[in-house]
Amino acid sequence: MAQAQDSVEAPDGRLALAVLLLIVFMSLIGFGVVIPLLPFYAEVFDAAPWQVTLMFSVFSAGQFIGELTWGRLSDRIGRKPVLLLTIFTSGLGYVALAFAPDIWLAILARFVAGFFSGNISVIQGYIVDISPPSRLAGRLGLIGASFGIGFVVGPALGGFLFIEGIGEAGFRPPLLAAFGLCWLAGFGALAFVKESRARSAPTQARPNPIAALTEALASPVLRKILGATFLGFLAFSSIWSVLGLWGAAKWGWGAKQISQVISLTGIAAALAQGFFSGFVVRRIGETATIVGGLLITGATVLIVALSGQIWIVVVALVAATAGHTMSQPATSALISHSAPPDKQGSTLGANNAAGSAARVLGPAIAGGLFTLAIDAPFMFCALGMLPSAWLAWRAGRAVAAHRAR
Secondary structure, eight states, X not given: OOXXXXXXXXXXXXXXXXXXXXXXXXXXXXXXXXXXXXXXXXHXXXXXXXXXXXXXXXXXXXXXXXHHHHHHHHHHHOHHHHHHHHHXXXXXXXXXXXXXXXXXXXXXXXXXXXHHHOOHHHHHHHHHHHOOHHHHHHHHHHHHHHHHHHHHHHHHHHHHHOOTTSGGGGGHHHHHHHHHHHHXXXXXXXXXXXXXXXXXXXXXXXXXXXXXXXXXXXXXXXXHHHHHHHHHHHHHHHHHHSHHHHHHHHHOOOHHHHHHHHHHHHHHHHHIIIIIIHHHHHHHOHHHHHHHHHHHHHHHHHHHHHOOOHHHHHHHHHHHHHHHHHHHHHHHHHHHHHSOGGGHHHHHHHHHHHHHHHHXXXXXXXXXXXXXXXXXXXXXXXXXXXXXXXXXXXXHHHHHHHHHO
């Protein structure tokens, strides 16, 4: 695994980690602001449900391409320049969305923003560069905690700043606030994050995004891990793309109620990844953490679909989020044990791209299922966790056998 010996200048690991987590937190506030607003574009732009779910899909399609591009590029030219480019440009995507005059330009803005938001593999690669193996899973979990805290603050901010009754102008205050937070995070990276990798030789081939995925899929172990990631996110993304429509249809929720529910799930994600994931991995290992988290998610999402009481629905959504998010840093750690030292960023990018590709298909499937029965996306999610957990178990056994040699 690539550690700080690959660095141009070995940064202070703790300081760099703290700054990166702050950047993720501030960026995810902006992302969280958008989530509770998207379903209500149906009302403002007179858009069909499938067009609303398409806004989720195209963002993930952009992330898919971005994760294949940015992680591999950061292996070649360094983490910091890629981080700066993606943060500043993704902020402009919120401005474009704020002033989009119709649903189709809003969808285009989401695609472009998604492409430049596909930079999580860069941050993960940076943490891999500076972290000792014993602390890797816990530190990767802190990324998820920052996501979770951003999801707490972001939706609350979106609900507070959203102005009802004035058309598309009502979306502008939270979206412009998201732009400002992204750029603030970018200036933080510019000022405080040092480079963690040496630049590759000038003669090295330019990064090929598809090659990163192809190389990862050529490994039997990584192929199973990416398959587990794909199936898990395919299932899980299906419920979030219709959550606003589902909540409004079944429980009469508005933008503020949806933002409150998402904030609660953000707290669950923060606790699961920031405080419990590293501890659980140390106790039971990466594989058991992944499999257990996915099975918990499937069971609790099934409860959401079948329950007739709001408090049970909310508790089950929180538990489902905790289970799924707890599995993610363990998956990244498992990848780090399987990937070559000089391809950590590109391999993590391939895994994130698998998740992004799943988030392209998941909302599209959910849109069709929702038109048939409003609870159908939740049943699909619950069943989808089973093959994902099975693949993760097989991958974990293969990694354990390799490490025992």
